[in-house]
Amino acid sequence: MQLILFLHEELHFSGELILHLYEYCVSRGKKTTSYIQKVGLSWHEEGIDTVEKAEARSLQFDTCFNAVNRAFALNRAPGISERRFLDRWNSFGFTGELIEEACSRALLSTSRPDFKYADKILERWHENNVHTMSDVKKMDEAHIARSQKGQASEPRRNTGTNRFNAFPQRDYSGNDLSDLESAL
Numbered sequence: 797m798q799l800i801l802f803l804h805e806e807l808h809f810s811g812e813l814i815l816h817l818y819e820y821c822v823s824r825g826k827k828t829t830s831y832i833q834k835v836g837l838s839w840h841e842e843g844i845d846t847v848e849k850a851e852a853r854s855l856q857f858d859t860c861f862n863a864v865n866r867a868f869a870l871n872r873a874p875g876i877s878e879r880r881f882l883d884r885w886n887s888f889g890f891t892g893e894l895i896e897e898a899c900s901r902a903l904l905s906t907s908r909p910d911f912k913y914a915d916k917i918l919e920r921w922h923e924n925n926v927h928t929m930s931d932v933k934k935m936d937e938a939h940i941a942r943s944q945k946g947q948a949s950e951p952r953r954n955t956g957t958n959r960f961n962a963f964p965q966r967d968y969s970g971n972d973l974s975d976l977e978s979a980l
Contacts, residue, residue: 799829799832799833799836800814802833803817803833803836807836807837807840808845809836809840809845810845810846810847812847813844813845813846813847813850816847816850816851817832817835817836817839817850818832820835820850820854821835839853856886857882857886859891859892860882860885860886860890860892860895861874861882862892863892863893863895863896863899864878864882864895864896864899866896867895867896867897867898867899867900867903868899868903868909869909870909877911878911881911881914881915884915885915885918888918888921888922889927890918890921890922890927891927891928893929894918894921894926894927894928894929894932895914895918897929897932898914898917898918898921899914901914901917902914902917921935
């Protein structure tokens with residue numbers, strides 16, 4: 797009863813919104829007052845004050861959440877930091893399909909669910925106005941063309957400084973090699 801009074805008097809939720817909040821939480825298998833309060837506070841912070849806004853937010857979040865869970869095979873609720881990523885991806889306006897593709901690529905590249913890696917992919921797509929899977933394919937093809945063009949012009953030499961390449965490299969001329977061969 798205290799929670800209902802808090803939601804109504806402190807957060808100014810209507811009776812319909814409080815009922816929807818309870819239905820939303822119970823439908824997800826969460827019946828504790830602490831969870832219901834947490835969701836209510838979250839809705840209040842986001843400016844959700846009508847059932848329509850709550851339904852729209854739930855649908856938007858669920859689409860992103862389901863895409864991430866499918867791609868990363870999490871089968872759990874997102875943590876606080878993970879929820880921030882989901883909110884950010886929703887603000888980009890991506891479909892569940894694009895979010896799932898980015899998460900799948902992150903998983904394939906890192907062999908683990910990596911929200912930061914997926915965020916970088918989605919951020920790059922957002923900067924390049926990618927909105928559909930065909931846009932992703934075009935961007936992939938352009939990337940492949942650029943990398944093939946770079947390889948065709950000049951072969952890449954590893955100039956990194958690791959322990960293998962730390963010693964001075966030898967540069968033998970044809971005569972030096974002949975002299976070494978004849979000495980052998």
